[in-house]
Amino acid sequence: MVMEAVELCVPQLNSSCVKPTRRPADAMLVYVLLSAICIVTVTLNLLVIVSISHFRQLHTPTNLLLLSLAASDLLVGVVLMPVEILYIEACWLLGDAVCTLYYVADYVITSASVANMVLISLDRYVAVCDPLRYPARVTRRAARAGVSLGWLGSLLYRVALLNGHLRNPGASVSCLGECVVVVGRAAAAVDLVVSFVLPVAVIVALYLRVFVVAVSQARAMRSQAAVAAAAQPRQPGAGQAVARWRSEIKAAGALGLVVAVFLLCFCPYYAPTLAGEETEVDASAADFEIWLAHFNSCLNPVIYAFFYPWFRTSIRHIVTLKVLRPGSRDVKIL
Template sequence: MENGELSELCYPQLNSSCRTPKQPPGQALLIYVLLSSISLLTVALNLLVIFAISYFRQLHTPTNLILLSLSVSDLLVGLLLMPVEIIYIEACWQLGDVACTLYYVADYVITSASVANMVLISADRYVAISEPLSYLSQVTKRRAWVAVSLCWLCSFVYRLLLLHDHLGEPGRSISCLGECVVIISNVAGTVDLVFTFILPVVAILILYLRVFAIAVSQARRTSSRVGAVQGQRLVKRSELKAARTLGIVVVVFLICFIPYYSPTLAGEDTSVDATSAAFEIWLTHINSCLNPIVYALFYPWFRKSIKLIVTLQILKPGSRDAKIL
């Protein structure tokens, strides 16, 4: 083997070494800038949500506790998962097989928790609209904390079961030294497809369709009391609001996750490589950047919170009790 070839290996002294991943200079710079910007934006947006909900007392509601949990999971994606994948775009994995497996366990747990929190938010909105009189007694802060904790616990246990083969034999999917790859079999991938994709999407669809139906029904009941013209206007607003929320939640989730599950849908094994900027992996992570936009930026209280934070009004005494809602 020539010296030029040796220099391209992760471990030049070993024939079983992988080659160092390389990108054309211009393309590599573009990838680094783009992915780093996404990572920073993900961290910044989710930090704003977390700080706002944690700081302002008026935002300490059961609904916002679930939103806080979602933002924590999305923050971890931007703070831990994205930087690792950026670093190893043109570098070999040198942290060992155990660290590689643990990285994927963390990746899957965070992603599962994020999806579970989305379903929780949908359920919370459904209860709030379908049972407005008993909502405050049914959905308390304590129950919200319990639900959020169960989401994280179930995500952790579920991923340990899904990756138990890799935990028992770290590096089983690695073909050469210097890569960090986990291959999910078609059977395990199908299970993951059902529990992390199909069931959450079905649950969100059903809940939001129910919300849509209830909103239209309430608007029609209101129209009988305030006049036909105004009633038609209320129905239109309710339909648009429900359709917009439903469309954003489902379409964004589908766009971000369908490419990742395409091998499973095609009956193939799913290969996940931390040492490459795989489009389908980054698309699922971008969902963590879009979540705070979908779930927070549409709320007026979030815009008010940003204004108070950016203008440093939070430094004033009593700012935690500011009227945000």
């Protein structure tokens, strides 16, 4: 019986990890699939960012929140996915400090995405449940403040959570060539509540309220429309009010789908913590849970393309280079 030779990350060192290997066919399939996801993620989120940033008509509070979400999704495609692809069959040789910083970036981006989801849910809640005061309560200034607080809070919280790893890089590494961070059960339980359970509870509660109010408003509008049609001709402006309400409901539905996809993609990521296990994240392993969570960043702009005509129109202007023409910022997109 011939023993297969084991290849170490650093030959002649007993403390070295075994180099990860896959069958050539499997490795090629994984590389192609994950690289395609990475390219699509970067391309689509860049289109979202350029669209909202360039066209003045899209400078609304809701779109500013979508811009922040697209920025976090873009960082996933630019920073996180390439590293995970690179180390599918390679050892981590960038050092423990860079490994720790990578995980800080990973956690900050993830937390910012969660914060964006909460802000989007709040935005839709006010738009549907309190439409008369929505323009005064949800302004672009308020949206910018919310986005800034979300990113700053994510950074401070993650630095505090990973403080031990920042002070002692490589504390979770068992051998040379590995990049792994292990969060203890207590810290993982706190993180689960703060980063997942509480935000999800808030998001679900807000969208349930939006659904109830939307159904109630739809019934009231149908009843009023029937009475008005029987009693007198249609009043001027009534059609605009109905169209505006339908637009808000459609936006709520699209963003609700974004939130639902987010929950489906991130639930497996938090499954070990829910089971009471330690949370271990390994940059040198293409774990399904990690890639499913990151795949959410690719799906968000796809949802926009299906539900938002303005996004499809913006893409046409960008691809055909019409955005380079003078006055293109003021083109009617909506």
